[in-house]
Amino acid sequence: MADIIQLLPDHVANQIAAGEVVQRPASVVKELLENAIDADATSIKLIIKDAGKTLVQVIDNGKGMSTTDARLSFERHATSKIRTAEDLFKLHTKGFRGEALASIAAIAHVELKTKQEHDDVGNTIEIEGSIVVSQEVVVTPKGTSVSVKNLFFNIPARRNFLKSDTVELRHVIDEFHRVALAHPNISFALYNNGSETFNLPISNFRQRIVNIFGSKTNEKLVPVDEDTEVLKISGFVGKPEFAKKTRGEQYFFVNNRFIKSAYLNHAVSSAFEGLLKNGTHPSYFLKLEVDPQTIDINIHPTKTEIKFDDEHTLYALLRSAVKHSLGQFNIAPVLDFDRDPNLDTPYHYKNNNANIPKIEVDRSFNPFQEEHNSRARAVAYKKEPTPSWDSLYVGMESKGNTNQIDFSEVHFESERQTASMFENENELEQTHTTYQIHNKYIVSTIKSGMLVIDQHRAHQRILYEDFLKNMTIKEATSQQLLFPLELYFSKQDIEIIKQLKDDLEHTGFVFSNVTKESVEVKGVPVGVPESEVSIILEQLISDVENEVPDSNFSATDLLAKSMAKSLAIKTGQSLQKDEQEHLVNKLFACKEPNVSPTNRTTFITMSVDELDKKFI
Structure with a gap:
């Protein structure tokens, strides 16, 4: 051969x-x-x-x-x-x-x-x-x-x-x-x-972070410093209130080499336990110095993964160092959870003695003295005598009075008409009763059996088609904010917002000023809460950078998908009966109710025959 x-x-x-x-x-x-x-x-x-x-x-x-x-x-x-x-x-x-x-x-x-x-x-x-x-x-x-x-x-x-x-x-x-x-x-x-x-320019580590991610980053950083025989840790972690939905600002450096480590990331996340909102991730910029002989950096072609000799010790040291820093700088909660910081003594009052209040008494005052002898008679308040209850009926008809009131001429004030937050209320009254299961699924009956709807995906589909329609016809309505919101982003994030500015304005956003580091928002789409604006923009920037779902889609489509994902009703949110029914009706008014914007099933049906087979 x-x-x-x-x-x-x-x-x-x-x-x-x-x-x-x-x-x-x-x-x-x-x-x-x-x-x-x-x-x-x-x-x-x-x-x-x-x-x-x-x-x-x-x-x-x-x-x-x-x-x-x-x-x-x-x-x-x-x-x-x-x-x-x-x-x-x-x-x-x-x-x-x-x-x-x-x-x-x-x-x-x-x-x-x-x-x-x-x-x-x-x-x-x-x-x-x-x-x-x-x-x-x-x-x-x-x-x-x-x-x-x-x-x-x-x-x-x-x-x-x-x-x-x-x-x-x-x-x-x-x-x-x-x-x-x-x-x-x-x-x-x-x-x-x-x-x-x-x-x-050449600078220290903190200044380098601020120069890259913007001047507002400085107030978000908490220093971490720990020096042991095994490991030296230095750097910064972000305050919990500035945690983001994405994992963008997470950096580990081992001997000045950037690495990725899910194990060490878990150590930092566990140090933030109880301090972060659900679904958010902490920021950190941590430098680790170890003996080069205790690590192997030749296990991956790009050298971004490192094998440590004693990972468990590093995990414990890193977790305790971050936790110590959060407590040292009063980021973590104190033991007295009910303490009201408003009751703390201000610094400039700390050494001042309390002033004893002076009590002045009018010793000439006699409550039993007659009115004509009182010096304060001119300014005394005289209470009018309350008439007896008999006076309420004075002027009413007596037995011999023959005057009759003609009630045919009495006009009753009509009840005030209030606009309903739902459309086609008459149709809603005729729909079948809906039920919510585990604050996640909406169940409704149909002729052939049962309908089960995923409320989060269904609402995504509804919002997606609404946003797409508004951006296409460019007639979206906007609600003005009483006080404009000033949001801070990095330089590259600002560039993405500038690219999407026109499409965002077609959805209802109104930008009054865009600088190198900040964006001023003075109007948002109707129904968008003010607290969600920064989350929506962060999610949108992340989606654009990672091209979710794909590069074949237009920027308008990507924008509509991202906003629908951010604003849709979340799993675990309780809905009233009319809200459930409205969601069902709006879903089946969509062009493609079967799937969410990311092509996931929004509802399933189960026939009576299928239910019967479950009991065989």
Whole structure:
């Protein structure tokens, strides 16, 4: 039998490796930024075009590379970080496997310019699909500049899997945030399609968080600091009242490397137990320092997952450190739950003595003294004598009075007509009785048997079609707020709101002012509670960034779905009889009552025959 196993060509092997290392433009951003940090750069610029599909360029002022190193950097498994297998457990750098540049060069057009400080000139290398096109001397400043153009140009199938520019840009910014937060001692700048998005100067950790997420973030942070032999914890957690519906602002850094850990996330969440509203998640920016020999960072291609030697100890230390900080800064409730803070003595009254009130008595006052002898007679209040009950009947007809009252001319005031909150009340009176089960399902009878409706999904369908209609005909009604709401968001969230501003106004929102960090809302759609406005906008931003449900849908459709999801009646909400019946009638007035906006079943029917079979 002929041999069937053969070695892969280098360019194919590099493309396969690229599939592990480079999933999207954000993966290139991560690798290039980490290389710049390993080069001891103090200033790093990231330039992207078309969310990184056309160009990803990273410019740093690091130590640069020699001519030989510049050429070897594009070879697979060529690295300056490790010499033996034991070095894998003593790593203090970001990249170490020597696959990043080789993988990127296999699927893109790469141009590298680099110069060391003591050299007069630098070197430039151009590579297209692992093939070196040119290498020559060039005049360039100290440091390294790597330009990655036309990502996945030779693998069109992979390029087709990329999402829209909005989603890919969000992933790029996420990677930028992770690297920038881990290294506040380095200045970072991000330029998107020619405009400056971020310019982060060298600062401390708290200032770096505020510079990225907005000035309002400063008042939301609670410091966490714990130093033990096993683990050193520093950073900040968000106050419980600022918890969000999404998990966006959750960052763990182990030895200055961003990681994802559901186990450690559970430790932080358990520290917030009893302080968060249902369905919300705390924000945290925590740096953990451990001995490199106690962790293994080589278990995942993107190095975002780490294996710890003693996870249980880390869990306990992290949970207690966060809980201690929340209690230390009076975030957690005190033992005296009934204490009223309004009864606390203000600081400026703390050392003051109490003033004894003076009592003055009119010793000449005599309640038995006659009125004409009283000096206060002129101002005394004289109570009119109350007439006897007989006087109430004075003027009524006597026995001999023959006057009769003609009641035919008496007109009764008609009862005031109040508008009903439900439409077609007459139809509601004729519908069958409905019942609510576990505050989740509405049960109604039909001719063939029984109807069971999921109240949350049904209301989503009703609101979705209403919002879609309002945005299409652009005639939505709005209720004005007595006091405008000022809501604060990060810079990239504000950009999304600006993109959706016109569609939001067609649903009934009215914006009076939109700045770089805040949005002022002075009108909301009818029926939207004021307290829900920030939740609706946060959910909408999250849906747009993650392209829920899909990029094939229009922005209007996505907006209607997101708002319907936020405002729909929740599972567990009790409904009155007329509300239940109104929900049923409105659902079957929809164009597609069978499914929710996310294509989930809204109701099921069960015939009498099916019920009979249950009792056989």
